[in-house]
Amino acid sequence: xxxxxxxxxxxxxxxxxxxxxxxxxxxxxxxxxxxxxxxxxxxxxxxxxxxxxxxxxxxxxxxxxxxxxxxxxxxxxxxxxxxxxxxxxxxxxxxxxxxxxxxxxxxxxxxxxxxxxxxxxxxxxxxxxxxxxxxxxxxxxxxxxxxxxxxxxxxxxxxxxxxxxxxxxxxxxxxxxxxxxxxxxxxxxxxxxxxx
Ligand SMILES: [Mg+2]
Numbered sequence: 001x002x003x004x005x006x007x008x009x010x011x012x013x014x015x016x017x018x019x020x021x022x023x024x025x026x027x028x029x030x031x032x033x034x035x036x037x038x039x040x041x042x043x044x045x046x047x048x049x050x051x052x053x054x055x056x057x058x059x060x061x062x063x064x065x066x067x068x069x070x071x072x073x074x075x076x077x078x079x080x081x082x083x084x085x086x087x088x089x090x091x092x093x094x095x096x097x098x099x100x101x102x103x104x105x106x107x108x109x110x111x112x113x114x115x116x117x118x119x120x121x122x123x124x125x126x127x128x129x130x131x132x133x134x135x136x137x138x139x140x141x142x143x144x145x146x147x148x149x150x151x152x153x154x155x156x157x158x159x160x161x162x163x164x165x166x167x168x169x170x171x172x173x174x175x176x177x178x179x180x181x182x183x184x185x186x187x188x189x190x191x192x193x194x195x196x
Pocket of ligand 1: 050052174
């Protein structure tokens with residue numbers, strides 16, 4: 001407490017030594033900068049990208065799901081074999097240049113995180129500067145059920161749950177997930193005809 005009082009007294013002594021015109025100038029600059037930050041935050045968009053079928057193109061590993069029973073472990077384990085969906089990756093990189101928020105929201109298991117990060121870094125996506133939200137290991141919910149839950153939790157944690165829905169834009173391939181985002185009032189660009 002004594003430290004705080006002494007600190008406040010020192011600040012007051014320091015401020016009283018500054019000419020009033022300089023003080024007024026500094027306060028004006030402070031409020032101009034504050035307004036600029038607020039304007040930038042108000043303009044900020046949040047782009048939400050799915051991974052499988054949106055940023056990447058799953059090829060041969062889809063055969064793991066045609067087995068009886070489907071081999072989900074092998075399917076996820078081979079996630080780094082996908083081809084990049086270069087057009088969508090290029091778009092993501094452009095959107096990332098302009099101070100917007102990017103979220104990668106995927107039904108891939110959390111256990112694929114390391115492979116996923118390495119894959120995107122190899123393809124020029126600065127994924128460590130973005131949020132990557134993944135399916136918890138052991139979770140088997142359908143994407144259309146799981147993704148809104150993960151998204152809502154992420155938005156709450158980021159303090160973004162109350163901002164206007166027009167500031168979110170989703171990219172997704174699965175028809176079922178695209179439908180959910182649209183039903184929830186968001187704009188979703190479906191990049192493939194993912195009829196599942
Ligand atoms: Mg997908």
